[in-house]
Amino acid sequence: MNLPEVSIGGLCPKLPVIQGGMGIGISLSGLASAVANAGGIGIISGVQIGFREPDFEKDPVSANIRAIGKELRRARELAPNGIIGMNFMSIDSHYTEYVTEAVKQGADLIISGAGLPLTLPELTAGSQTRIVPIVSSARACRLILTKWLRKHNRFPDAVVVEGPLAGGHLGFKLDDLYNRTNQTLEQALADVVAYIRKFEQEHNVSIPIFAAGGIMDYTDVQRMLEIGASGVQVGSSFVTTKECDASDRFKQTYLDARPEDVRIIKSPTGFAARAVNTKFVQQAYDHGGIPVQHCFRCMPEICNAATTPYCLSQALFDAARGENMGGLVFCGGRVGELHEIVTVQQVMDRLTKPAAM
Known part of the structure; x- marks a missing residue:
């Protein structure tokens, strides 16, 4: 199966791979630009992005807003022809200010989860910034698409379906994850695909779907495409790259x-x-x-x-x-399969090319 060509509101990456936004300070301009140069979509995490600014502790909001512009400009300098977006948690108290600044600074797209990003259409109205919600179920997808359409007459430019093997915050109940009674990515993806295909027919639109959580190689990508995904979002594999912005520790x-x-x-x-x-x-x-x-x-x-x-x-x-007993290190469920530092290009090759026989 060949990898499909994907259009996210007119943005057409060479490869249907989104690099997941990872905060704090894990996916900044260095990693995002490297992924964009390799043909994917590079994503800068907007979560407390200004933590290195000298006035961060005194005025974190101003520091974050300043850093949004700095990181986007640096990513553009490093990947002038690439696609660069940002990821924000919709539960952040300053979500409105941060998304507004990212739009002002020309982010190609905003990906948003950790809650329901119901205000995203109004924050990006009149701009060229594409909007992509993260969902973990068809129910959440239906709620977002219905409210966006009714209140803003706006469709998502793509949807990310994040399964239970993803890293960081998850859209599943704690007890279900403990007891393994949650849907798998494959099940959630199939439900979202079925819902969106019907939605597309009703409204004469096209909405690409990206599968996320536990995607490690070409075999995984092909499995998601067979279910109906247009591409994948990958996080953990990009952490163990030379270009990742995280510390060596x-x-x-x-x-x-x-x-x-x-x-x-x-x-x-x-x-x-x-x-x-x-x-x-x-x-x-x-x-x-x-x-x-x-x-x-x-x-x-x-x-x-x-x-x-x-x-x-x-x-x-x-x-x-890499301080204070290791801190809180978010990771995907298959982190134990990562054993060496590689390049972003090697990760992209592993995801988009069959393994050599």
């Missing part, structure tokens, strides 16, 4: 992780998440938690500094830098 945590080191946790966001069972995670969940030293107020409606087991932002900062 972060990458080494991936290389050292065995399958039994992967753990499902309840994030301070309230969502289930998947991470490496570092010493930090063990302290946070098994030994009384880690007191919050400074609250960045990124999600005050959700996260209470007095009761949370740790500060999510600080834990991810520490992970990106």
